[in-house]
Amino acid sequence: MTKFEARLVGQSMVTRVAYSLVRNLLLGLCKLWFRVTVSGREHLPRSGPYIIAPVHRSNIDTPLSAFVTRRRVRFMGKDSLWKQKQIGAFLSLLGGFPVTRGTADLEALKRCVAVLDAGEPLVMFPEGTRQSGHTLHPLFEGPAYVALKRGVPIVPVGIGGTERVMRKGSKMIWPHKCHVSIGEPIAVEHGGTGRVDRNRMTEITAELSRRLQIVFDDARRRAGD
Numbered sequence: 001m002t003k004f005e006a007r008l009v010g011q012s013m014v015t016r017v018a019y020s021l022v023r024n025l026l027l028g029l030c031k032l033w034f035r036v037t038v039s040g041r042e043h044l045p046r047s048g049p050y051i052i053a054p055v056h057r058s059n060i061d062t063p064l065s066a067f068v069t070r071r072r073v074r075f076m077g078k079d080s081l082w083k084q085k086q087i088g089a090f091l092s093l094l095g096g097f098p099v100t101r102g103t104a105d106l107e108a109l110k111r112c113v114a115v116l117d118a119g120e121p122l123v124m125f126p127e128g129t130r131q132s133g134h135t136l137h138p139l140f141e142g143p144a145y146v147a148l149k150r151g152v153p154i155v156p157v158g159i160g161g162t163e164r165v166m167r168k169g170s171k172m173i174w175p176h177k178c179h180v181s182i183g184e185p186i187a188v189e190h191g192g193t194g195r196v197d198r199n200r201m202t203e204i205t206a207e208l209s210r211r212l213q214i215v216f217d218d219a220r221r222r223a224g225d
Contacts, residue, residue: 040182049116058162075123144204151190158215161223181219
């Protein structure tokens with residue numbers, strides 16, 4: 001067991017209570033400032049691990065993705081954010097874990113698989129970095145790869161309004177209505193213990209792209225974009 005896996009297993013009740021308190025505080029602030037609404041929660045699996053796959057237009061997409069469920073969710077962040085102890089401790093409390101940019105993607109993917117093995121939902125932005133515009137950019141195959149590794153569903157999540165709140169490169173946070181639209185999960189079978197089938201991975205990514213555009217359009221409409 002790696003140190004990262006040991007930390008996942010060793011999460012204390014105090015940590016989980018602290019996460020719930022901070023989550024609820026941030027949710028209250030977002031509801032006040034962004035008038036956040038969520039639709040489609042009935043599509044979320046009631047138990048077990050799954051992948052939350054949102055569009056990515058703003059830095060606030062990460063906390064909004066965590067509001068889709070009361071369960072603690074995990075997400076990746078660049079390791080430089082953990083160099084300042086207070087910031088790193090806060091991100092870890094919110095469910096974040098560091099990955100090293102510029103190294104092989106395998107490290108990040110192994111940690112994603114470890115999160116799923118711990119039974120927790122995982123946020124993976126299939127567009128990679130923040131993008132702009134109303135049309136999805138080409139998706140990376142990371143979510144499909146991880147889902148096939150463990151046979152977990154992928155839940156497409158559209159987020160509308162956040163680009164007006166805080167667009168890429170901006171340091172200002174403007175008030176604007178935001179909406180989170182949760183789509184029906186994509187069922188993914190376990191890909192076995194060997195190599196992941198690349199054709200199947202490509203098929204899942206294409207289906208995710210199609211469904212993600214639908215919920216993105218719905219979220220933008222409800223947010224008044």
